[in-house]
Amino acid sequence: MTFADGWICRSCWKPNRARDARCYRCKTPRDADAATVEQHRRERERRQAQVERVPVVVGEIPARVFSTYSRLSMGLVFLSALFTIVTLNNPERSGDIPILAALTAGLLLYAVALRWSAAEMRAANPWAFAVGILVSVFALAGFLATLTYAPELFGRNWIPRVIGIVLFSIAGITAFIGLVMRLMPAKAE
Secondary structure (H helix, E strand, C coil): CEECCEEECCCCCCEEECCCCECCCCCCECCCCHHHHHHHHHHHHHHHHHHHHCCHHHHHHHHHHHHHHHHHHHHHHHHHHHHHHHHHCCHHHHHHHHHHHHHHHHHHHHHHHHHHHHHHHCCCCHHHHHHHHHHHHHHHHHHHHHHHHCHHHCCCCCHHHHHHHHHHHHHHHHHHHHHHHHHCCCCCC
């Protein structure tokens, strides 16, 4: 089916540009025969069934934790970058600049990983669940390390670190459950 500026895919019924040789969304060729269209439709339905197998709450819990910590990490990136700029003007602390720059880059990477996995967990992307598990493990290790080896870092206030440990434990467990549920083979019909 065609219209003035493009064509409609017979598999997913989405509009495409006239110059596209295959559907932008489902990758079905424009001039596919009925058997190919049906095969692409069945494959899309199978993938959708895999996504629907993961309950919304399993993707939403870690996504909320990760998006909150992503916002906090972006604030830390801003503060770290500001501190790096201030250190540039202090010649006595010039040796700290590579460490601060590495810290800023690491925090930025961490914040981007958190933001991406939070967005993709809501769509049940298995890679997002895997990244979420890794981020949870690293965050838990960081919280436990500061609680164990550097208790003076934040003074006697241990409550925020324990809250972080609990939140990232729950997020890691639900991300693991989401990954297992997403990768389980479909039941034979």
